[in-house]
Amino acid sequence: MAQYAVLIYAHDSAHAPDATPEDLASCDRHADELADSGSMVVAYALTPRDMATSIRGDIITDGPFIDSKEVVAGFYVIEAPDLDAALAIARLNPVVSEGGGVEVRPVHSGGLAGRAEQPTA
Amino acid sequence: MTDRVTDGAAVEAAIADAHRREWARVLAATTRVARDLDLAEECVQEAYAAALRTWAGTGIPDSPAAWLTTTARRRAVDAIRRDASLRSRLPLLVEPGEADGAAGMLEPDAGTIPDERLRLIFTCCHPALAQEAQVALTLRLICGVPTADIARAFLVSEATVAARVTRAKKKISAARIPYRVPRPAELPDRLRAVLAVIHLLFTAGHTAPSGASLVRPDLVDRAMHLARMLAELMPDDTEVRGLHALLLVTDARRATRAGPDGRLVRLAEQDRSQWDRTALAEAREMIVGCLRAGPPGRYVLQAAIASLYAEAPSCDQTDWPQIVALYDKLLEAWPSPVVALNRAVPLAMAAGPEAALAEVEELERDGRLSGYHYLPAVKADLLSRLGRAAEAAACYRRALGLAANEPERAFLAEQLAEHTRPA
Numbered sequence: 001m002a003q004y005a006v007l008i009y010a011h012d013s014a015h016a017p018d019a020t021p022e023d024l025a026s027c028d029r030h031a032d033e034l035a036d037s038g039s040m041v042v043a044y045a046l047t048p049r050d051m052a053t054s055i056r057g058d059i060i061t062d063g064p065f066i067d068s069k070e071v072v073a074g075f076y077v078i079e080a081p082d083l084d085a086a087l088a089i090a091r092l093n094p095v096v097s098e099g100g101g102v103e104v105r106p107v108h109s110g111g112l113a114g115r116a117e118q119p120t121a
Numbered sequence: 122m123t124d125r126v127t128d129g130a131a132v133e134a135a136i137a138d139a140h141r142r143e144w145a146r147v148l149a150a151t152t153r154v155a156r157d158l159d160l161a162e163e164c165v166q167e168a169y170a171a172a173l174r175t176w177a178g179t180g181i182p183d184s185p186a187a188w189l190t191t192t193a194r195r196r197a198v199d200a201i202r203r204d205a206s207l208r209s210r211l212p213l214l215v216e217p218g219e220a221d222g223a224a225g226m227l228e229p230d231a232g233t234i235p236d237e238r239l240r241l242i243f244t245c246c247h248p249a250l251a252q253e254a255q256v257a258l259t260l261r262l263i264c265g266v267p268t269a270d271i272a273r274a275f276l277v278s279e280a281t282v283a284a285r286v287t288r289a290k291k292k293i294s295a296a297r298i299p300y301r302v303p304r305p306a307e308l309p310d311r312l313r314a315v316l317a318v319i320h321l322l323f324t325a326g327h328t329a330p331s332g333a334s335l336v337r338p339d340l341v342d343r344a345m346h347l348a349r350m351l352a353e354l355m356p357d358d359t360e361v362r363g364l365h366a367l368l369l370v371t372d373a374r375r376a377t378r379a380g381p382d383g384r385l386v387r388l389a390e391q392d393r394s395q396w397d398r399t400a401l402a403e404a405r406e407m408i409v410g411c412l413r414a415g416p417p418g419r420y421v422l423q424a425a426i427a428s429l430y431a432e433a434p435s436c437d438q439t440d441w442p443q444i445v446a447l448y449d450k451l452l453e454a455w456p457s458p459v460v461a462l463n464r465a466v467p468l469a470m471a472a473g474p475e476a477a478l479a480e481v482e483e484l485e486r487d488g489r490l491s492g493y494h495y496l497p498a499v500k501a502d503l504l505s506r507l508g509r510a511a512e513a514a515a516c517y518r519r520a521l522g523l524a525a526n527e528p529e530r531a532f533l534a535e536q537l538a539e540h541t542r543p544a
Contacts, residue, residue, distance in 0.1 A: 082215040082299040
């Protein structure tokens with residue numbers, strides 16, 4: 001088995017600080033499916049682009065690093081035997097049929113640095 | 122070893138033949154054992170070199186492919202045994218569900234070498250690879266074309282091709298692109314990529330995108346070889362047969378598309394008696410079979426159109442309305458502006474240049490074909506037929522500015538001169 005990171009690209013993240021459970025329903029459902037199937041290793045939903053701050057050289061700016069229609073809205077790591085299997089899982093992400101898309105990248109190495117607790121909301 | 126031929130020339134000819142015909146089969150089977158494309162390629166190259174030394178003494182084997190495969194696979198096994206660390210250093214090609222089966226393949230039996238070419242074809246044309254990489258890998262790994270020749274065919278540097286191939290191989294192993302034939306559910310999508318690569322090779326050879334000669338016969342022959350191979354391996358797929366038929370029909374006119382001086386000859390002026398009737402008949406039979414099998418796909422329709430053009434005893438006797446009807450179906454199966462432009466040509470014959478011009482102007486406004494030299498060329502021809510010489514000349518000038526193939530440019534320049542000549 002190998003690990004693949006799935007980067008979610010959307011116009012923006014649905015996970016605003018004041019998002020309602022309805023706003024997040026389709027994301028949550030998909031996350032649950034992946035967790036149930038056993039292929040999900042770890043997942044993070046990110047807050048919207050307005051919350052982003054970028055650093056380039058010694059300049060700090062408001063907003064995402066790349067000025068583009070889409071931002072990385074979140075990412076997760078899945079386990080799959082090969083790229084075809086990983087792509088088959090990744091294409092089920094609801095964002096794919098909602099105008100966004102996903103990027104699948106093989107994971108080289110990494111993991112949690114011994115601090116598994118969730119950030120307190 | 123029935124043949125005790127030791128004649129050096131005969132051995133060289135047999136090896137060249139085996140290289141052309143069997144490279145893909147040998148490499149595909151060796152890759153199963155090596156589970157690494159570079160190692161497999163190296164072993165296959167060594168096997169061909171060994172054949173040159175051995176066959177002169179022992180005679181040419183009954184099945185050169187089996188001999189080469191056995192030799193290459195033994196070398197792969199030896200290399201792996203010699204350097205066990207090779208195994209841990211390289212991420213191996215993934216073969217789902219067959220990880221434990223590899224042991225059985227370590228001692229290949231020459232009599233029962235399975236045909237693994239489809240695995241190789243689908244791996245080379247995996248959609249996770251850029252199309253230019255798919256093309257380079259296909260020529261390199263399936264056709265065994267040296268990197269330098271690929272570079273020459275596409276007018277890029279050898280270093281560029283080498284880098285493309287290396288990068289693609291690295292991605293195949295690092296991202297774990299599996300070495301297998303796609304499952305039935307994925308097959309239509311995956312096959313589309315394979316057919317697109319073969320078609321691209323053919324069109325790049327049929328009308329070279331740039332350079333001095335209209336046709337690059339080596340690319341055409343490689344594409345034809347691939348189409349035939351795929352049709353053998355997937356005999357039940359109508360689009361595979363459709364592509365094969367399309368290439369046969371199109372290439373049947375090869376000898377007449379350019380004059381002895383290399384100049385472009387238009388369809389209406391081509392010598393139909395020189396067309397390859399055997400190829401046309403073979404294609405026609407395939408097309409009829411495909412059309413009977415169900416709703417035709419893109420390649421079957423393109424082949425049917427090309428075949429109708431070729432079947433007419435003369436240009437005037439072409440069944441233009443039927444060709445337009447097939448184009449309508451093709452536009453449904455494959456809504457592309459290039460198809461719409463091509464449809465304008467028979468439409469002009471069936472419904473008059475005025476009707477065709479309206480469609481071409483519509484396409485012009487659409488803008489997607491703005492860099493495509495055939496658009497102003499087709500428009501110029503229609504304007505010329507309507508007696509609007511000055512506008513035709515302007516379009517020929519635009520087409521000339523966009524075309525890069527020398528015979529095509531010469532043709533356009535000639536047309537331009539004809540339409541700017543004082544009346």
